[in-house]
Amino acid sequence: MIKVTDITKTFGKTEVLKGITTTIARGEVVAIIGPSGSGKSTFLRCLNLLEKPTSGKITIADTEITSPKTDVMRVRQRIGMVFQHFHLFPHMTVIDNITFAPRTVKGMPDGKARANALSLLDRVGLADKADSYPSRLSGGQKQRVAIARSLAMEPDIMLFDEPTSALDPEMVKEVLNVIQSMAHTGMTMVIVTHEMKFAREAADTIYFMDDGRLVEKAAPEQFFSNPQSERAVRFLNQVL
Amino acid sequence: MPKLVLKTFSAAIIAALLIVAVAGGLLPSQAFGAAANDAKGTLVMGTSADYPPFESVDAKNGGQYVGLDIDIAKYITEQLGYKLEIINMDFNGLIAALQTGRVDFVMSGMSATDERRESVDFSMIYYSARNSIISTKDNAYDSIEQLNGKTIGVQLGSTQDYFAETIPGASLKKLNKIPDLVQELKTGRVDALIVEDAVAIDYVNANSDLTVEFLPAEADENGYAIAFPKGSAIVNDFNGIITEMKESGKLDSLINTWFPMQKETEGSALGLNLDFSILKDYIPYILRGIYVTLLFTIVSALFGFIWGTVLSFFKLSRIKPLQWFATVYTSIFRGTPLLLQLLLIYYATPQLINYDISPLMAAGLAFGLNSAAYLSETIRGGILAVDKGQQEAAMALGIPYRTMMIKIILPQALRSILPALVNECVALLKESSLVSVIGVQDLMRRASVVQSLEFRAFEALLFAGAIYYVLVLILTSLARLLERRMRRSD
Numbered sequence: 001m002i003k004v005t006d007i008t009k010t011f012g013k014t015e016v017l018k019g020i021t022t023t024i025a026r027g028e029v030v031a032i033i034g035p036s037g038s039g040k041s042t043f044l045r046c047l048n049l050l051e052k053p054t055s056g057k058i059t060i061a062d063t064e065i066t067s068p069k070t071d072v073m074r075v076r077q078r079i080g081m082v083f084q085h086f087h088l089f090p091h092m093t094v095i096d097n098i099t100f101a102p103r104t105v106k107g108m109p110d111g112k113a114r115a116n117a118l119s120l121l122d123r124v125g126l127a128d129k130a131d132s133y134p135s136r137l138s139g140g141q142k143q144r145v146a147i148a149r150s151l152a153m154e155p156d157i158m159l160f161d162e163p164t165s166a167l168d169p170e171m172v173k174e175v176l177n178v179i180q181s182m183a184h185t186g187m188t189m190v191i192v193t194h195e196m197k198f199a200r201e202a203a204d205t206i207y208f209m210d211d212g213r214l215v216e217k218a219a220p221e222q223f224f225s226n227p228q229s230e231r232a233v234r235f236l237n238q239v240l
Numbered sequence: 241m242p243k244l245v246l247k248t249f250s251a252a253i254i255a256a257l258l259i260v261a262v263a264g265g266l267l268p269s270q271a272f273g274a275a276a277n278d279a280k281g282t283l284v285m286g287t288s289a290d291y292p293p294f295e296s297v298d299a300k301n302g303g304q305y306v307g308l309d310i311d312i313a314k315y316i317t318e319q320l321g322y323k324l325e326i327i328n329m330d331f332n333g334l335i336a337a338l339q340t341g342r343v344d345f346v347m348s349g350m351s352a353t354d355e356r357r358e359s360v361d362f363s364m365i366y367y368s369a370r371n372s373i374i375s376t377k378d379n380a381y382d383s384i385e386q387l388n389g390k391t392i393g394v395q396l397g398s399t400q401d402y403f404a405e406t407i408p409g410a411s412l413k414k415l416n417k418i419p420d421l422v423q424e425l426k427t428g429r430v431d432a433l434i435v436e437d438a439v440a441i442d443y444v445n446a447n448s449d450l451t452v453e454f455l456p457a458e459a460d461e462n463g464y465a466i467a468f469p470k471g472s473a474i475v476n477d478f479n480g481i482i483t484e485m486k487e488s489g490k491l492d493s494l495i496n497t498w499f500p501m502q503k504e505t506e507g508s509a510l511g512l513n514l515d516f517s518i519l520k521d522y523i524p525y526i527l528r529g530i531y532v533t534l535l536f537t538i539v540s541a542l543f544g545f546i547w548g549t550v551l552s553f554f555k556l557s558r559i560k561p562l563q564w565f566a567t568v569y570t571s572i573f574r575g576t577p578l579l580l581q582l583l584l585i586y587y588a589t590p591q592l593i594n595y596d597i598s599p600l601m602a603a604g605l606a607f608g609l610n611s612a613a614y615l616s617e618t619i620r621g622g623i624l625a626v627d628k629g630q631q632e633a634a635m636a637l638g639i640p641y642r643t644m645m646i647k648i649i650l651p652q653a654l655r656s657i658l659p660a661l662v663n664e665c666v667a668l669l670k671e672s673s674l675v676s677v678i679g680v681q682d683l684m685r686r687a688s689v690v691q692s693l694e695f696r697a698f699e700a701l702l703f704a705g706a707i708y709y710v711l712v713l714i715l716t717s718l719a720r721l722l723e724r725r726m727r728r729s730d
Contacts, residue, residue: 050632077638087633091651091729101637104647133729146633153637 001026001188002047002157007056007066009042016042018212019056024205027186031193031203031220035235039212040192044159047190048079061156077105080150084162086142088134088149094121095130098149106153113152120148124178140171144178151182158182160191164198176202196239200224208232282323283474285313286343288331290417290692293438293498294349294464297328297689299525303681308498309347312366313466315490316481320474329679330416332397333583335359338469340587342596345468345478349436351399352465361470363478365463366491369436371403373453374443376425381432382453390431393421400434407434417688422447423697438499446695516699522690526700529683530707532600536682537669539604544611544668545661551616553645556623566616573613579674582606586678603675611668618660622653655726662719666712683707 002024009017016039024030032040045051047058049065049072058066065075089097098117102108108116121127124144134142143163150158160179164172176195180202183189193199199206199220206223208216210231216223227233287309289295295307305326317324327343334350337343338360351369352362375381381390388409394401396414404412413430415421422443424430435443440452468475485491519526554566573581586602589595597605626649634644654661673684687704691697 048636050635073638073640075638076636079636081633081636083629083633083636085629087627087629089630089633089648089652091655091726093729100647101639104643105638105640135730150637 001028001061002190003057003059004047005057005059007043007046007053007058009039009046009051010054016212017046017053020212020214022207022214022217024188024190026188029183029189029191029202029204030207031191031199031205032207032209033193033196033199033235034207034209034215038209040209041161043209043214044161044190044192047157047159048076048081050081073105077153078155079157079159080153080155081159082143082146082150082161082163084165086134086139086146086166088142088146090134093131093133094126094137094145097134097145098152101149102152117148117152120151121145123151123181124148125174138171139167140174143167143171143175147175147178147182155187157188157190160189160193162192162194164193164195194239196224196236208235210235281321282325283317283344284325284327284342286327286329286334286337286346287348288334289326289328290419290689291331291349291439292442292693295347296693297525297686299686299690299693300521303525303528308367308494309349309464311494311498312485312491313345313347315485315494316478319481319484320477327679328681330677331395332416333677333679334467336583336587338467340590341469342587342590344474345466345472347466349464350467352463352467353399353402355402356467359470360467361472361475363466363468363475364482365465366482366485367464367495369399369438369464371400371434371455372437372440373432373455374422374425374435374440374450375432375453377449377451379431380451380453384455387432391429393424393430393433395421395435400436404434417692418443419688419691419695419697422450422695425450426697441499443695514699514702515696516703518694518696519690519699519703522693522700526683526686526690526703526707529681529686529704530711532681533669533672533683534711536600536603536607536672536675536680537665539600540607540611540672541665541668543604543608544615544664547608547612548615549619549650551612552619552623555616555620570613570616573610578606578610578671579677581610582674582678585609599675599678599680602678603672603680607668607672607675611664615661615664618657618664619653622657623649625656626652658719658723658726662716665715665719669711669715670708 004020004022006019006021007017008015008019020043032044034040042051046053053066056066057064060075060079063070063075065072089100092100095114095117098120099110099113102113102116103110118127118130121130124147126141126144126148129137129141129145134145137145163179164175167175172195176198179189179191180198183202191199191203203220206216206218206220207214208223208227208229215229216227216232218228223232224236227236287295287305289297289305289307291307293307294309295305298304298306305328310326314324327337329337331348334346334348335356338346349369350356352365356362373381373387381387384407387407390410391413392404392407392410393413393415394404395418396416401412401414404410413424415424418435418439421430421433421435425433426447426449437454444450444452466478482491551566551569554562557563582603585606586597586599589597589602630648630652631644634648639648672682675682676685676688683704687700690700694700
């Protein structure tokens with residue numbers, strides 16, 4: 001599904017990604033963990049070209065998205081993204097937040113977009129909030145709306161950039177539950193997270209990143225019980 | 241993306257032009273004086289209708305132009321078989337209007353001086369006026385010699401202005417309007433005024449604290465004549481009729497109807513002795529100015545906002561030439577006076593593109609272009625203040641740049657800059673009084689017409705001030721409603 005070949009990313013003089021190569025299969029759920037500043041978010045943002053890799057190649061479903069000829073907008077329509085700080089559109093109601101992109105980008109009729117949105121809201125447990133404005137929602141509710149908003153575009157891939165880091169502790173669970181429920185639907189997902197328990201339970205594969213490199217790539221059981229690299233051992237000792 | 245920006249840009253221009261055009265068509269032509277001087281059979285006359293009894297606005301009866309000059313012009317054009325159209329503008333804009341072909345001739349109590357002869361052609365003299373000194377009874381002057389070392393008020397660009405320049409030792413204060421000069425005299429900011437006899441009589445009659453001294457007439461030096469563009473073909477025709485009027489006594493009889501000898505009035509306004517009852521008959525006339533002022537404000541605010549938004553997009557664009565254009569544009573329009581832009585657009589447009597731009601359209605354009613320069617900075621600031629995550633979220637959803645800007649970023653930016661936008665509208669509403677220099681009959685212009693008709697300084701101004709204040713109050717309450725609506729989402 002996603003094939004990443006030796007991508008690097010440099011901001012000014014700082015090399016944030018130092019050559020990452022990996023392949024993510026269709027339906028695979030990847031959790032990326034690692035210390036802050038290790039390049040996790042940058043790597044994730046390269047996947048939908050919010051950051052343009054300095055060098056290297058990314059191919060998604062046989063389309064090389066890093067090629068200058070690729071229509072970036074089209075690629076992004078197939079990749080949903082959920083942000084740490086939600087970024088709901090504050091001037092629109094919940095339902096409008098969700099239906100805006102399908103209506104304007106895909107030209108979906110209002111009725112159909114609305115019906116889809118309501119069923120998505122139902123799925124994230126917020127059917128009663130359709131006509132509220134984001135400012136009326138708690139952090140956890142906002143993040144669930146943001147997930148519904150991404151799903152409304154019916155993406156093949158979902159990217160999560162620390163989706164629970166900005167939440168109060170009691171709200172983390174409701175969001176993780178929603179994400180975990182998606183993991184069983186065959187959706188390809190890449191999740192940057194600090195929730196080790198969640199990563200262990202939800203992911204098929206753990207990526208451990210440090211200092212701009214993909215240091216370790218393993219199934220959760222194997223990674224958490226028997227980390228191979230010294231850096232992963234040190235990291236796990238600190239967080240567990 | 242350049243294509244999109246260009247499309248937005250041209251759409252905005254077209255919309256703005258349409259608005260201005262529609263607005264121009266809506267107004268009764270008299271309200272801003274159409275200049276249809278190309279149409280055969282119509283002559284356009286320029287005048288500064290604040291100079292009774294030569295020319296003034298009959299504000300009590302439907303705002304017609306009346307006066308000696310008007311009657312003479314009507315008679316001559318009728319004799320020659322033309323239709324007459326009159327444009328009212330500031331006196332010191334009349335020569336420019338002749339030179340740019342906006343008017344076919346000027347009658348405005350204008351003396352045929354040598355200086356003016358360098359720029360325009362004159363008919364023969366139809367009226368000879370005398371200069372006179374107006375001063376206060378408490379501090380009266382009755383000869384030119386006494387004015388040595390004094391401050392004298394004159395109307396800018398008038399014959400008396402040129403005459404007063406020759407008075408030894410006097411310093412001059414030049415204003416646009418005679419009512420303002422009279423007020424300056426009453427408050428002691430000038431010692432005396434030099435005006436011409438007919439006007440002096442009216443003011444001294446209306447103000448019992450003033451006195452007048454007539455100076456000897458200087459042959460034909462001070463005679464009034466009709467001004468034409470250099471080389472105009474109709475001068476001889478006009479001269480023929482004037483000669484005929486002089487011989488038949490028609491001219492004298494017209495003059496006599498407009499110069500009643502010394503009328504007695506009961507003592508008049510000293511200081512701030514207000515009498516608002518004088519406004520009674522003028523109220524409909526003044527109120528019609530609200531329509532002009534509001535229409536103008538709406539047109540220029542809308543145009544300024546749309547164009548300002550486009551400019552702010554240019555400034556944020558990654559395309560260098562667009563950035564440069566918007567930056568240079570803003571720098572020029574912020575760096576030069578609005579009045580200058582207004583005059584340039586009004587007078588230069590007919591010469592540059594041979595399009596006879598109406599005063600209201602010129603004003604809407606000038607104010608819109610100017611306001612856009614300021615607004616583009618405000619809007620740019622507003623856009624930059626929107627959380628960067630909004631743009632990322634929209635991009636991640638695959639929303640195209642333009643849709644994102646218009647539907648997601650701009651509404652949030654507008655919400656935060658709404659108070660600044662309201663400020664801009666209020667400023668436009670009040671600055672709209674500038675447009676009277678090119679003859680648009682807005683609220684302020686009408687107030688000063690009434691001021692000059694009644695020879696009283698404050699009543700009409702205070703009335704207009706109250707109207708402006710109420711308009712601004714209404715505008716700000718509407719803005720508050722809008723703001724509340726926009727804050728629904730909080």
